[in-house]
Amino acid sequence: MRKKTLAICLIGLTTVVFQIQAQLAITEIQTSESANSLPPGGKKGPDWWDLSNLGTSNIDLTGYRWQDGTHSQVLADTPFTGIIIHPGESIILSESNTTISTPALFRQWWGANNVGANVQVVLSTSANGLSASGDAVRLWSPNATNSTDPYDPADLVDRVDVGATGMAPNGGIPTFIYNTNNGTFNWFSTNGVGGAFIAATSAEVGSPGIHPNAAPIVITQQPTNVTVTVGQTATITVVGYGLPKPRFRWLFNGSPVNTNRVSVAFAISNNVSFSTLTITNAQGTNAGPYWAVVSNGVQVAFVTSNAVLSVNGNPLAPYFTQTPSGFSAYPGQTVTFAVTAFGNPPPTYQWQLNGTNISGKTSPQIQITLSDTNQTGTYTVIATNSVGGTNASVSLLVTPKPDLRITEVMSSESTNNSTGDTSGHSDWWEISNFGSFPVNLQGYRFDDSHFSLADAYTITNNVTIQPGESIVLVENMTPTAFREWWGATHLPPHLQIITYPRIGFSATSDGVTLWNPAAATESDYIDSEAIGTAVRGTSFGYDPNMSDADFGFLGYAPDGLSVAGVNGAFVAPVGGDTGSPGTVLTLPNISRGAETSGGFSLSWPNQPDWNYTVEYKTNLTDAAWQTLTNFTSDNASVVNFVDPATGAQRFYRVKVNLQNP
Helix, strand or coil: CHHHHHHHHHHCCHHHHHCCCCCEEEEEEECCCCECCCCCCCCECCCEEEEEECCCCCEECCCCEEECCCCCHHHCECCCCCCEECCCCEEEEEECCCCCCCHHHHHHHHCCCCCCCCCCEEEECCCCCCCCCCEEEEEECCCCCCCCCCCCCCCEEEEEEECCCCCCCCCCCECEECCCCCCCCCEECCCCCCCCEECCCCCCEECCCCCCCCEEEEEEECCCCEEEECCCCEEEEEEEEEECCCEEEEEECCEECCCCCEEEEEEEECCEEEEEEEECCCCHHHCEEEEEEEECCCCCCEECCCEEEEEECCCEEEEEEECCCCEEECCCCEEEEECEEEEECCCEEEEEECCEECCCCCCCEEEEECCCHHHCEEEEEEEECCCCEEEEEEEEEECCCCCEEEEEEECCCCCECCCCCCCCECCEEEEEECCCCCEECCCCEEECCCCCCCCCEECCCCCEECCCCEEEEEECCCHHHHHHHHCCCCCCCCCCEEEECCCCCCCCCEEEEEECCCCCCCCCCCEEEEECCCCCCECEEECCCCCHHHCCECCCCHHHECCCCCCCCEECCCCCCEECCCCCCCCCCCCEEEEECCEEEEEEECCCCCEEEEEEECCCCCCCCEEEEEEECCCCCEEEEEECCCCCCCEEEEEECCCCC
């Protein structure tokens, strides 16, 4: 009886409860077009999408913003200035290109009799485009806060995700429309169905500007019962779809949820909307039934199933559900370690360094501002209550700031897999350790020119880079495939290769930034390098003859492109690309020369596993250099070579044999 009574009460109160005057929905999308005859020459029309008002009130669209799958409101377009969308109306938002540069031309493309003068066509000059291989359209209200959260904030008006474009029976390209069977946008328009028609000047199939009917709300995940211990966090979720997409309002025992320790998150993703109720530090007073009222401003409101929260109040010794992982950091950074422990009564905490209590550190989280390497050690937190206790430890290694440098980037290959060709090649870049100590890269993060810690990829591989070593990071390509591409005999014998998901370097301009695990701001990076327009099949490389202050990485300049035979670069046996993956040529400048009892000693910084030639002259005016020795270096940081000859004047030089790196 509870549900029926509540639903009847809510029928006339929907707009009051949800404060909804009308509902907007993205109802049609075209991401690819064939050539058309307008204007003569057969150029493609632009991408476009429909926005429909399925409610009962006018909506002023001024300030509304849209964006594609990039999900960045900062980059969103605001094309709707002064436009009112009326109930039962669909507005067309079209990109502007050389084919369709006015609303009148859009109507001619699809047929003036089909897209009449009363249909509002809005042209967008934004760079936001829709990919034929799959994309999304997002629409934000004017009061939306800036966010790059892929699930989008609660004030997102609508989001639609589509896959790869299809082909109509007549050879044209159909639009995407709503699938009432599963709530997705995976149906293609069919001529004569739902108002769809064939464009007047091309073979496209769609229904631009034709208003669809609302579709019923379907709940795909009902709230379910939850049992937690006192102090734990409880979450209850509801998921559903419809046209327009549903919104949710949570109730506890029939009343709106208390905001004390209770939060509600709403999001839209993959064509469904979902809401999660979160109760932190759950207590006995939070126990009971929870349910959600569901509405989209069009359909009569209804309620979900009950989810009963049970809170166990029995005494319980503390236990950890979250413990930190160790990493390295350097002076000037602030390190944060946090744990989550549960128990009844709630536990108290004490942090220790190497077994000694740290004064004042008695919360689940500790922040350590690093000033010296002597803060290296084992940090332990002890959680206790009247029932018992437990502890967790984490190691922190404090070192000088690592001298890791981005020394090569390839953003355009002679063959690549951007079109899904798995036999092609992928973007890659290189890190080199110019420092004096090894660095473990696990937990390090990197991003392209987006320059965002929030979106950065975290290296999960347990990889240590030694002094003088270079490693390669490649997008969606196995180490074996990378070696086959560049030729195993051309690469350093123990080259470490890390595979990571695609972030997509641009061939026109981009960059790479590297952060260590302790970095809390974008500006606290280890290294950051920019690249300009690529020459297909040629990497951007590092010039070891120049300091960073003199722009040692010249990726943004023409002379930053790799040249075969220079600084270890060579031509890949597959594809013919030019680069020096895994190699940064440290020129063997002799740093020390001294007479010894066994002859004359020479020293220079070493590049591990390189072939060196030591040569001499007895007089600088001699025409040729004489070879003393050839050898392959070990992993030492410095080469020490002794010429056993004594009592004669000699001038020395050291060469690296580029053909056998």
